[in-house]
Amino acid sequence: MNKFKIEATPERCTGCLICQLVCSEIYTKRFNPSMARIKVDILGVDCLISFTEECNECGVCVDHCLYGALKKIPREKRK
Amino acid sequence: MKKGGFAGRVLYVNLTSGEIKKEPLDLDLAQKFIGGLGMNLRLAFDRIKPGVSAFSPDNPIVLGTGPLVGTSLPATSRVYAVTKLPQSRAIGWCGGGGMTFGCLLKNAGYDHVVIEGCSKRPVFLKIIDDDVEISEASSLWGKGVEDTCTSLWDTFGRHAGVISIGQAGESMVSFSMAFIDRTSTLGRGGFGAVMGSKRLKAIMVKGSKGIQVADRKRYKALSDELLNNIREYPYLKEWQDLGLVKSIPFIPKELYSKIKKRRLACVSCPIGDKDIVEIPDGDLKGLISCSTSVVNLLTPIVYGFKDYREAIKCISILDDYGIDMFEFFGVLGFAKELFDQKIISQDILEEEIRLDSLHSMETWARKICFRDGLGDSLADGFEGIIRDFGKGAKRYAPYIIRGMLPYVGPRGPLVWNLFGTMELGQALDPRGPHVGASGSPTYFAKRPLGQFPRHLIRMGAPKEAISRILPGLDSPKGEQELKIGRLLNYSHNWFCTLGCLGICARAQINRFYSASLCAKLYSAVTGIDTTAEDLMKRSDRVWTLLRMANIREGFTRKDDALPEKWFEEPAFKDYLSGNRVIRQDLDQMIEDYYDERGWDVQTGMPTPRKLKELGLKES
Numbered sequence: 134m135n136k137f138k139i140e141a142t143p144e145r146c147t148g149c150l151i152c153q154l155v156c157s158e159i160y161t162k163r164f165n166p167s168m169a170r171i172k173v174d175i176l177g178v179d180c181l182i183s184f185t186e187e188c189n190e191c192g193v194c195v196d197h198c199l200y201g202a203l204k205k206i207p208r209e210k211r212k
Numbered sequence: 213m214k215k216g217g218f219a220g221r222v223l224y225v226n227l228t229s230g231e232i233k234k235e236p237l238d239l240d241l242a243q244k245f246i247g248g249l250g251m252n253l254r255l256a257f258d259r260i261k262p263g264v265s266a267f268s269p270d271n272p273i274v275l276g277t278g279p280l281v282g283t284s285l286p287a288t289s290r291v292y293a294v295t296k297l298p299q300s301r302a303i304g305w306c307g308g309g310g311m312t313f314g315c316l317l318k319n320a321g322y323d324h325v326v327i328e329g330c331s332k333r334p335v336f337l338k339i340i341d342d343d344v345e346i347s348e349a350s351s352l353w354g355k356g357v358e359d360t361c362t363s364l365w366d367t368f369g370r371h372a373g374v375i376s377i378g379q380a381g382e383s384m385v386s387f388s389m390a391f392i393d394r395t396s397t398l399g400r401g402g403f404g405a406v407m408g409s410k411r412l413k414a415i416m417v418k419g420s421k422g423i424q425v426a427d428r429k430r431y432k433a434l435s436d437e438l439l440n441n442i443r444e445y446p447y448l449k450e451w452q453d454l455g456l457v458k459s460i461p462f463i464p465k466e467l468y469s470k471i472k473k474r475r476l477a478c479v480s481c482p483i484g485d486k487d488i489v490e491i492p493d494g495d496l497k498g499l500i501s502c503s504t505s506v507v508n509l510l511t512p513i514v515y516g517f518k519d520y521r522e523a524i525k526c527i528s529i530l531d532d533y534g535i536d537m538f539e540f541f542g543v544l545g546f547a548k549e550l551f552d553q554k555i556i557s558q559d560i561l562e563e564e565i566r567l568d569s570l571h572s573m574e575t576w577a578r579k580i581c582f583r584d585g586l587g588d589s590l591a592d593g594f595e596g597i598i599r600d601f602g603k604g605a606k607r608y609a610p611y612i613i614r615g616m617l618p619y620v621g622p623r624g625p626l627v628w629n630l631f632g633t634m635e636l637g638q639a640l641d642p643r644g645p646h647v648g649a650s651g652s653p654t655y656f657a658k659r660p661l662g663q664f665p666r667h668l669i670r671m672g673a674p675k676e677a678i679s680r681i682l683p684g685l686d687s688p689k690g691e692q693e694l695k696i697g698r699l700l701n702y703s704h705n706w707f708c709t710l711g712c713l714g715i716c717a718r719a720q721i722n723r724f725y726s727a728s729l730c731a732k733l734y735s736a737v738t739g740i741d742t743t744a745e746d747l748m749k750r751s752d753r754v755w756t757l758l759r760m761a762n763i764r765e766g767f768t769r770k771d772d773a774l775p776e777k778w779f780e781e782p783a784f785k786d787y788l789s790g791n792r793v794i795r796q797d798l799d800q801m802i803e804d805y806y807d808e809r810g811w812d813v814q815t816g817m818p819t820p821r822k823l824k825e826l827g828l829k830e831s
Contacts, residue, residue: 147452147484149477150312154284163422164283165319167371174370178473178488178500197284199442199482200452 135190137205141182146202148175152194159193216426217279217737218242222255223322223344225337227410228269228329232344237323243740244827246747247323248278249292249305249711250754255326256294256303257757262764266298266402267384267409269330275375275415276324277314278714279738282423282479285435286442286724287716289314289478291375291392296765297401297643298386299593300614303761304643306403307711309478309486309504311393313373314714319419327412336364336414341421349413353382356532361394364416375415378534379581381408386593387539387616391531395476395486395502400616400646404534426739434732442482442724451720455485456507463510467520473500483720489524496521501528508537515541516568526573533581541567542610542617543590544576546597549608555601560586611777614644618775621784630657631784631793633703636696636801639774641704642762652703654696654787655719661685661692661788668699671706672727672748680808694788697804708751753826756809756818760828769816774798 153169161168170188174181182202184190195203224233237251245254256274264270273295280288289310297304317325320341327337331346334353338345352360360376373393380388381404388404389397398404407413425431442448450458455475457468470492477484487506491499501524503509512523530537548565550556562585566572579587589600595615598606610617618638620628628635632654638645653659653667665678665685679685681702683693709730710717727744735741774795778784784793803813810822823829 144474147475147477147481149479149481149484150315151284151480151482154282154315154480157422158284161422162428163424165420165422166315167319167420168422175474175476176370178490180474197439199439199448200484 135192135208137190137192137207139184139188139190139192139195140204140206142202142204143180143182144202145200146173146175146180146182147200148173148180149200151197151199152203155193155197159191160187215239215739216424217283217734217739218247219282219318219321219323219421219423221322223325223339225325225327225344225346226329227327227331227335227346227412230346232346234322234342234344242279242323243738244750245754245757246278246709246712246734246750248276248281248290248714249294249307249708250750250757251712252276252292252294252324253303253305253754253757253761255324257761259326259328260296260303260761263766264296266296266301266406269328269410271296271406271409273327273406273410273412274324275327276322277310277318278712279323280733281310281314281714282318283425283431283737284480285715285733285737286438287478287481287483287718287721288714289480290711290714290716291317291398292711293390293398293403295403295406297403298384298405299400299402299595299616300642300644301765302614302642302644302767303758303765304401304641305711305758306390306398306401306643307717308392308396308398309481309716310714311373311396311476311478311486312371313375313392313417315479316371316373316417316419318423319421320417321419321421325415327410330409331411334411334413336416337412338368339415339417339419340368341419352413353411354379357391357394357534358532360414361391364414368416368418371418373417376534377404377407377413378532380534380591381405382413383581383583383591384408385535385580385591386596387536387543388534389536391534396478396504399536400539401643425737427736430736431733434729434736438724438729439482445724448483451483455483455487456505460507462513463507468506471520471524472506476502478716481716481721483718485718485720491521491524494519494521496525499525499528501525501531503527503531511537512541512568512573515545517570518568519570522570526570529574529577533577535577535581538619539593539617540577540580542619543580543593543597544573546594546609547586547590550597550601550605553608555605555608556586562586611775613639613775614642614771616644618645620645621778629782629785630654630787631696632787633696633700635784636700636798636805637703640700640772640802640805642758642767652699652706654694654699661694664694668702670726671702672709672730672744672751673702674745677702677808692788695801695804696787697801697806698808700801700805701808704755705748705751708755709747712751712754749826752809753828756811756822756826757828759811759816759818760823763817769814772802772816 389399476486633652
């Protein structure tokens with residue numbers, strides 16, 4: 134189990150999809166948003182960020198998010 | 213080493229015959245023209261018959277993206293189109309932040325799409341990986357941009373890229389635009405009307421093939437360094453939070469925070485500048501608008517709108533019709549002046565023109581889009597009005613370049629009176645005026661000249677050019693000079709480099725890139741080892757081909773002429789001295805520009821020597 138969990142703050146997301154790009158590249162060696170383990174859906178004003186069952190919370194999406202929409206939360210401190 | 217970056221195919225669609233072909237991308241040619249904008253132009257150059265009308269079925273639309281698009285590199289999403297444009301009648305480019313479209317086109321397996329012919333009935337182009345179809349669009353025809361996108365997203369899912377026109381494009385309004393994913397624009401010049409002339413309502417793309425880079429290790433090192441530079445940029449958060457509101461003071465920050473619902477970014481952009489806003493009160497309470505920037509939404513305030521809510525509603529209407537707002541207000545301002553001068557009579561006018569009234573602007577937007585009454589003349593822009601109201605009307609026209617309104621100038625909608633590369637570029641880009649600072653240091657007013665060399669090197673100017681652009685810079689007693697014409701040459705080449713690669717040209721983004729970094733990224737992504745000098749030479753080749761394409765169309769030195777009204781009071785001011793810019797100054801700038809490009813200073817024609825150097829003789 135990873136030391137952290139990923140927490141999403143959809144209010145901060147702009148839909149830039151960099152998380153999906155880097156996630157897919159790590160696991161498929163191709164930049165392919167449709168193969169990402171994180172999914173961002175911007176529906177009008179609303180935004181939904183979800184993770185597929187394959188997601189192992191490696192954190193590459195968090196490392197690349199420049200908007201603060203994704204964060205690593207240490208497990209021991211997580212309520 | 214394996215090749216990466218490119219999707220590797222070009223999609224050819226003929227709307228007359230219905231033929232659809234997928235052909236391999238000629239990688240040698242793509243390498244020579246970098247890709248993206250450059251390759252679009254090369255493909256268009258081969259297929260445009262000289263003298264073809266913008267609305268002829270034979271006028272191709274060549275749409276495409278660069279080799280970095282679809283990767284995770286910051287702000288690499290640009291989509292460009294090249295076609296014969298109706299307003300300038302030049303072969304020109306339109307470009308927009310690609311939102312998701314560019315990335316998905318690459319993922320579907322295409323770098324470029326070439327669309328020719330004309331459909332008998334309204335259609336949209338459906339691209340889902342290898343499944344490409346010219347689909348019936350009669351249910352979409354007549355819809356605005358918003359409803360067209362929503363309808364396609366309802367059918368194909370929200371993860372589809374959509375380029376769509378509104379009713380203005382359908383009616384071939386000369387200043388109509390196409391919208392990318394409802395938000396970004398392929399605008400200025402009448403690109404929407406070219407789509408409309410082909411009865412092409414939209415292009416929808418979904419893709420799942422993925423994009424590979426050639427050298428993953430090198431890519432990661434370069435990408436990490438670039439992202440770290442962006443992270444450490446002290447104004448990053450402010451730009452992310454405010455976008456253009458940060459630099460355009462007419463919008464109070466308090467107002468923006470009151471209406472802001474979400475900021476949107478094109479794929480991989482770290483400084484997303486698109487806006488979703490909601491009106492919180494008043495008669496228009498609950499109106500949600502999505503735009504390329506909140507600054508656009510509030511632009512009617514510049515024309516006298518008193519209520520910001522009505523300004524937002526007005527631009528929402530124009531966006532939905534797919535109209536260029538600057539040209540719209542410019543054309544209506546001209547028509548109003550002609551009414552005041554009694555050249556347009558009351559019975560022809562039918563409805564009052566008031567640039568500060570939502571009701572009036574909504575009425576005229578509708579009349580233009582459906583070519584109702586006087587709206588039919590106005591739909592053909594300044595040219596249509598002068599055509600229908602005679603030469604007497606012409607003297608009251610605002611300054612016009614290549615049939616279009618330059619919107620930056622002492623009497624333009626955006627008051628800006630220092631003469632830099634963006635201002636000269638409005639006259640010297642064949643497509644006509646647009647906002648394209650191209651990373652030039654003159655984008656910022658009164659930047660100290662000492663800072664210029666650093667920017668010039670970043671933009672790929674060779675060291676020996678610096679003393680030509682900035683004579684006297686190193687001489688403590690010498691008078692300092694700034695040669696705008698010579699600087700524009702490198703500004704155009706830099707813009708072209710970014711456009712070919714697919715990087716956003718906005719000043720807030722391209723400041724993180726340099727010619728040297730671009731060459732390294734191109735090498736890592738494509739596997740084609742390239743130096744900065746090589747890359748800039750290829751951009752020079754692309755921009756010179758654009759010139760050659762338009763010389764072939766009959767354009768000459770006289771088409772680079774500057775409007776007489778630019779020299780009337782209030783005039784432009786010299787960037788450095790603040791002195792009034794006179795015609796002789798600008799003529800000298802144009803000659804300097806030609807000279808720096810290796811074009812004949814009298815005719816503006818690329819010299820045989822230059823063409824040989826660029827390997828364009830056989831083009």
